[in-house]
Amino acid sequence: MKAARFxxxxDIRIDEIPxxxxxxxxxxxxxxxxxxxxTDLHEYLEGPIFAPPAGAPHPLTGETVPVTLGHEFAGVVAELGQGVAGLAVGDRVVVEPYIVCGRCDACQQGRYNVCATLGFVGLSGFGGGFSRYVVAEQRWIHPLGDLGTDVGALVEPLAVAYHAVRLxxxxxGHTGLVFGAGPIxxxxxxxxxxxxxxxVIVVEPAGVRxxxxxxxxxxxxxxxTEADTVGSVMExxxxxxxxxxxxCAGIDAVLASAIRSTRAGGTCVNVAIWGxxxxxxxxxxxxxxxxxxxxLAYANDHPATIRMIADGLVDPHQFITGRIELDDIVSAGFDELINNKEENVKILVRP
Structure with missing residues (x-):
């Protein structure tokens, strides 16, 4: 099968892999x-970051680059392994793309999203969504019900947001303040x-965003760039x-404004990954x-995120700004997002 590998x-190549x-x-x-x-863009521009570099295999997968990318994916069940129940071939599902040890203190707490040896399908090995097939443990398979698989591909980023809001x-009755109107x-x-x-108040300088x-x-x-952020929030x-x-930006000045704009006794959540x-x-x-x-990411949040979408509380289609084929992933996907980041939110790839 074809796969986009980092x-x-x-350097992302379309390879033939088993x-x-x-x-x-x-x-x-x-x-x-x-x-x-x-995260895929950061790997493409500056990596390997999350992807395990040559000579330093991931402790759980044993793999190094090249690795198949793609961790925001959904599809249909193609085959069930022995002992799997409650699913049927043809079911629409989304995959929670974790690779965790299950033994460390964080995993024992149920905070598997901060596992001591955390990995992700599509970054750390075990395949990825930019290929036709992925095999994952049943615990990571979440039925979509009547939702389409294009919407299913938005469950992962929406779960990131759901998790942050939950924390x-x-x-x-609350006022929520978001710094940065990029995808997250x-x-x-x-x-x-x-x-x-x-x-809900958003702070963002770019016109399209x-x-x-x-x-x-x-x-x-x-x-x-036009108003005092803290003063405007207070007003x-x-x-x-x-x-x-x-x-959601990973910028010192933005973090300072976020903290100063938060009321006494309030909570400031850092969602950005800092460089x-x-x-x-x-x-x-x-x-x-x-x-x-x-x-960080999500833990036990996929079912609630799927319900949030199914109940019509969020319209995921607004975030889809492109649909492309796997062969076009670099020119019409990665390069498009890099060169026209303000116009795009989420480009979906059909592998």
């Missing part, structure tokens, strides 16, 4: 759609709206600040007892 910076074989307790999924994630404690900022905005948050933020559910969009919240805020050591003004946290929380 070899190194700027189809994976089903094993006891596993499910073979025929991938119908797989989204290109910002924040956001609820009806937009799905976080939508997840806040789905959670019943009363007022400001429009997308409003479509995703923002009541107010602040352009930090919109009668001087209190936001109950919950979300840093450098962050600088934090600790007194901004201490003097108003603001909680700063890290949020």
């Amino acid at each position: 070899y190194g910076p700027g 189809e994976p074989a089903v094993r006891p307790g596993t499910v073979k999924v025929e991938v119908q759609w797989c989204g290109i994630c910002g 924040s404690g956001a609820r009806a 900022g937009l799905v976080t905005t939508a997840a806040l709206r789905a959670a019943g948050v009363e007022q 400001k429009t997308k933020a409003a479509t995703a559910g923002a009541d107010h969009v602040i352009d930090p 919109l919240t009668q001087g209190r600040g936001a109950d919950v805020s979300f840093e 450098h050591q962050a600088s934090v003004a600790m007194n901004d946290l201490v003097f108003r007892e603001v909680s700063l929380v890290g949020s």
Whole structure:
């Protein structure tokens, strides 16, 4: 079968590789759609980062580059391994793309998203969504019901947002504040709206993304190049600040604004993966007892995220800005997202 494999910076190739074989307790999924994630872009531009480099195999997969990319994928069940029950060939499903040890303290707590040897299908080995077939353990297979597999490919990024919103404690009557209207900022905005948050404010300077933020559910969009962000948030919240805020940019100045815009006793959630050591003004946290929380991916959030979509609380179609074939993944996918990042949110690939 054909697969898009990552070899190194700027080097993704369409290779012919063997189809994976089903094993006891596993499910073979025929991938119908797989989204290109910002993490994939970072690998393409600067990697290997999450992908295990040559000479340093991943401790759970034993693999190194080249690896098949793609971790935001959905498809149909093609084959069931011995002992698998509750699924049938042809079922539409999404794969939660984790590779975890199950033994470390984090896994024992149920926080498998921060496993000591965490890996991801589509980054660390065991195949990936930019290929026709993926085999995964049944625990990672989530039925989509009547939802389409194109929507299914949006479950993974929406689960990231659902997890962050859940950790924040956001609820009806709260004000939510999102810094950055890139793909993760937009799905976080939508997840806040789905959670019943009363007022959603987004901070974003780019014109196209400001429009997308409003479509995703923002009541107010602040352009930090035109207005004082903290002052504007205070004005919109009668001087209190936001109950919950979300840093989705990975920029020191943005984190500082997020903390200062959060009300006393509120929660600031860092969702971004940082490319450098962050600088934090600790007194901004201490003097108003603001909680700063890290949020990584998701854990036990896929079923609730699927229900959120099925109940019509979020429209995933708004985030799909392109559909391409596997052979075009570099020119019409990766390069398009890099060169026209403001116009695009999620490009789906049909492998």
